[in-house]
Amino acid sequence: MAKEYRILSPTAILGYGFPEESFMRGIAEHPDLIAVDAGSTDPGPYYLGAGKSFTDRTGVKGDLRFMLVQGIKNHIPVVIGTAGGSGARPHVEWCRKIIEEIAAEENLHFRMGIVYADVDKEVVVNAIEKGELISLDDQPIPTPEQVRECPYVVAQMGPEPLNHLIEEGCEVILAGRCYDPVCFAARPMQEGYDRALATHMGKILECAAIAATPGSGSDCALGILKEDSFILQALSPERKFTAQSTAAHTLYEKSDPYHLPGPGGSLDLTGVSFTELGDGRVEVRGTKFVPTPKYAVKLEGSRCVGYRTVSIAGTHDPILIASIEKVAQQVKDRVTNLLLHDDLQGEVFFHIYGKNGVMGNLETMEMGKPHEICVVMEVLSDTQEHANTICSLTRSTFLHYGYEGRISTAGNLAFPFSPSDIPMGAAYDFCLYHLLEVDDPSALFSDEIVEIGK
Amino acid sequence: MDIIFRDREVFEEVQRRNLINPEVVAKAYHIAPERIEKLLYFAPAKAIKIGMARLVRSGAPGDTDVYGAQQHAPLLTIELDL
Numbered sequence: 001m002a003k004e005y006r007i008l009s010p011t012a013i014l015g016y017g018f019p020e021e022s023f024m025r026g027i028a029e030h031p032d033l034i035a036v037d038a039g040s041t042d043p044g045p046y047y048l049g050a051g052k053s054f055t056d057r058t059g060v061k062g063d064l065r066f067m068l069v070q071g072i073k074n075h076i077p078v079v080i081g082t083a084g085g086s087g088a089r090p091h092v093e094w095c096r097k098i099i100e101e102i103a104a105e106e107n108l109h110f111r112m113g114i115v116y117a118d119v120d121k122e123v124v125v126n127a128i129e130k131g132e133l134i135s136l137d138d139q140p141i142p143t144p145e146q147v148r149e150c151p152y153v154v155a156q157m158g159p160e161p162l163n164h165l166i167e168e169g170c171e172v173i174l175a176g177r178c179y180d181p182v183c184f185a186a187r188p189m190q191e192g193y194d195r196a197l198a199t200h201m202g203k204i205l206e207c208a209a210i211a212a213t214p215g216s217g218s219d220c221a222l223g224i225l226k227e228d229s230f231i232l233q234a235l236s237p238e239r240k241f242t243a244q245s246t247a248a249h250t251l252y253e254k255s256d257p258y259h260l261p262g263p264g265g266s267l268d269l270t271g272v273s274f275t276e277l278g279d280g281r282v283e284v285r286g287t288k289f290v291p292t293p294k295y296a297v298k299l300e301g302s303r304c305v306g307y308r309t310v311s312i313a314g315t316h317d318p319i320l321i322a323s324i325e326k327v328a329q330q331v332k333d334r335v336t337n338l339l340l341h342d343d344l345q346g347e348v349f350f351h352i353y354g355k356n357g358v359m360g361n362l363e364t365m366e367m368g369k370p371h372e373i374c375v376v377m378e379v380l381s382d383t384q385e386h387a388n389t390i391c392s393l394t395r396s397t398f399l400h401y402g403y404e405g406r407i408s409t410a411g412n413l414a415f416p417f418s419p420s421d422i423p424m425g426a427a428y429d430f431c432l433y434h435l436l437e438v439d440d441p442s443a444l445f446s447d448e449i450v451e452i453g454k
Numbered sequence: 455m456d457i458i459f460r461d462r463e464v465f466e467e468v469q470r471r472n473l474i475n476p477e478v479v480a481k482a483y484h485i486a487p488e489r490i491e492k493l494l495y496f497a498p499a500k501a502i503k504i505g506m507a508r509l510v511r512s513g514a515p516g517d518t519d520v521y522g523a524q525q526h527a528p529l530l531t532i533e534l535d536l
Contacts, residue, residue, distance in 0.1 A: 044513025044520040137507070247498035251456045255505045257496045274498060305515060349516045360518040361509055364484045364528050380515040429514040 001192035005225040006031040007184050008235075009205040012217030014038035014063050014080060015055030018208070022220040022235040027070050029222055029233075034071050035183045036063070037206040038095065039082030041430075042253075045302030049151055049428030051090035061098050065106070068099065072108045072171065079162070079173045079183040086300075087117050087177030088152035096174060100452060109453035110172050113165030116446050117154040117176030119436075121147050123444075124299060127436055134296065134435035142301075142431040150301035153432060157297065158263030159186035159195075160441035166190050168449055176445075177300065179262045180206045188225050196289035200267055201230040203260065204249055204284075211249035212239040229285035231277070240280030247274045263298070264441060265291035294437040297444065301432030306346075307384040308424040309391035311377045313398075313413035319405050320412055321373055324352060327403045328375070334401070335394050346381035346390040375413065384423055391421045455526050458501040464536060465500040473534050474502055482528040504529075 008031040011018045015038070026034075043054040053060070064080075071078040084091025092114060099112070125144040127133045133141055147153065154177035165173050166187060175183060181202025188198045201223045204211050209219035212234040219239065224231040232241045250257040250269060260267040271286040315321060328350045335348060354373030356363035377394050381387040399413045406412075438444060457474065459465035468474055476490035483489075483506075492505030510517045519525060 041512075042521055044517075045511075046513060244499060247496075248456075248458055248501060251458075251496060251499060251501055251503055255492055255503070256494070257499070257501075257503055258494075272498065308515065347515060351518060356518075358518055358524045359527075360516075362483060362485075362525065364482070378515070427515050430511055 001227075003226065005033070005188040005191065005193055007033045007035055007188070007201070007205060007223045007225065009184065009208045009221045009223065010034065010036055010067060011063060011220065012037070012206070012208045012210055013040060013055060015059035016218045017059055017063060018218050018220050019236065020066070023066055023070070025235045026220050026222055027074065031076055031222065033077050033079065033184070033187050034067050035079040035081070035205070036067065037082060037180050037183060038080050039085040039087050039091070039177070041086075041300060043085075045428035045430045048086040048088060048154070048300060049302040049304060050426060051088060051152060053085040053091060053094055055085050057098065060095070061102065064098060065102050068102050068108060068172070069106050072110050077171055077173070077187060079175065079187065081175045081178035081180065081183030083174050083176060086152075086154070087175070088154050089116060089118050089176070090152070092116060092174060092176045099172070099174065103453040107453070109451075111168070111170050111449060112172040112174060112452050113162075113168065113170030113447060113449050114174045115157065115161050115165060115176060117157055117178070119153045119155045119299060119444055121150065121153055124153055124301075124432070124436070132437065134437070136298070136433055136435065139433050141434070146303055146431045147301065149303035150432060151304070153299060153301040155297040155299050155436065155444050156263060157445050158182060158295075158441050159189050161445040161447065162186040163190055164442070165447060165449065170449060172452070179298075181262070184223070193225050194228070196267055196287040197228070197230050198225055199262065199289065200269070200272075200284065200287040201225055201232075203267070204232060204246065207249065207252065209234055209236065209239055210252070211246050212241050213245040214239060215245065229283050231281050231283050233281045241282040243274040243276050243282055246282045246284065264295050265289050295439075295441050296435040296437045299432045299434050299436055300430070302428040302430045304426045305429045306380045306382055306427050307387045308427040309379050309384070309387040309421055310424055311391055311395040311415075311421045312374065312417070313377075313395070313415050313420070314372055314374045315413055316372045317408055317412065318369070318371075319407060320403060321370065323403060323405070324355060324373060324375075327401060328352065330403070331394065331398045331401055334397050335390065338393060339390065344381070344386055344390060346379055346386060348390065348394055349378040349380075351376040351378060380427055384425070388421060388423055395420060455504045455506070455529065456501050457504070457529060458499060462500055467536055468534065469495045469497075474532065478532060479504055479529070482531050
């Protein structure tokens, strides 16, 4: 293995963009790999369930164009992890199409390996029936029916499924759902670099310049992996990595900064040191990898729980504002009654901004006397038509409701839009966020190799 | 949620005297201390990590904050006697 392995991370999520100058500074450092994390579950269950990307196509294509043109021209491999935002088959296909377009437009020719993260639902059902699905954070085990209701189920792959594609000379690897560091760590691990260091470096690089100061998710970072340490370097003159900014990043999206679990084992950070090298770079050493007795992958799946329609309105009437909670409940009760007559089923949620819209039942502050509040009416029902009907009913009831003490009778709500009701399509709920133990880290993940532009 | 201190001495005093603990955080949120599932001090970043279960799963119908990005304000009410 060579003394150093250099990885250019252009941006925190493929599609977020980055300054061209930073990227080209990165290319001038002669990286051995350009890699990017293309997805996340942060935006909620919709995107996985609906098979859609939460990142914009124009942004993704713009970022990929840079990566592929410079990568292929300079013979630097490219790896994309959790393609299309959620990493299930439709998301991977969506990203593949963008790559093929770029290759045609830029006259690029390369071998691309694609690895899919989709898991057969019956495998999951089988594990549930045998009591083998492992819960995380006390999440309930889904029923077989609920699993089968998920349009897509994925497993976060470790680095192992990429090895075959690396061995077969794939210059670009397009991966479905991955454990975040994998798109950075898989290639150097194949060359003999330490798993703990490669994975830890990947954990930080997946966020690009977020761990630098001032941090940014749309600016590039360079990682230099060595035999027993790694170095992080910003690629913009106004940013630098400090011991504090790098260490603080370990807290990001993790419940325990000392033990970071992943497929195959955990990273142990109890002995890690962060040392400033004095030139805006930080050196990290001391990470250990602790394998689990059995290799486990984390499953993700979300199921459709109905259809949603929302209506957004404000009110500026002090009498209504003072009794908003009571009035909202009365409106809800009136709607529930009317629905019973029509044999319609649905749930109505009110998000009252100015009172407790952001924190809901966790809000500790009293409302006080805001001069205006916003009421977002959210309706969930079994079909879009039913959600529309119930929202219409809720909205008109609220608009005309004769609450106690009312003086102004022209209309209780100020709507910014016509139409006032917005059908939102299918609503999803995560039901799989569990571990599945496997004998072979790669068995769940199928792959294919294609020659692009040839 | 994370609380990151500017001063190492202040962080160390808070840690030594356990001034930020599940009871203090629970009081700020008007909830029972058992709901604070995790609270640990992370010295390399002069930080405290706090873990609290969501009331509603992220993005499930009725959720108020998909990213869980805006639930920290009650922490700002915590006062420390140093």
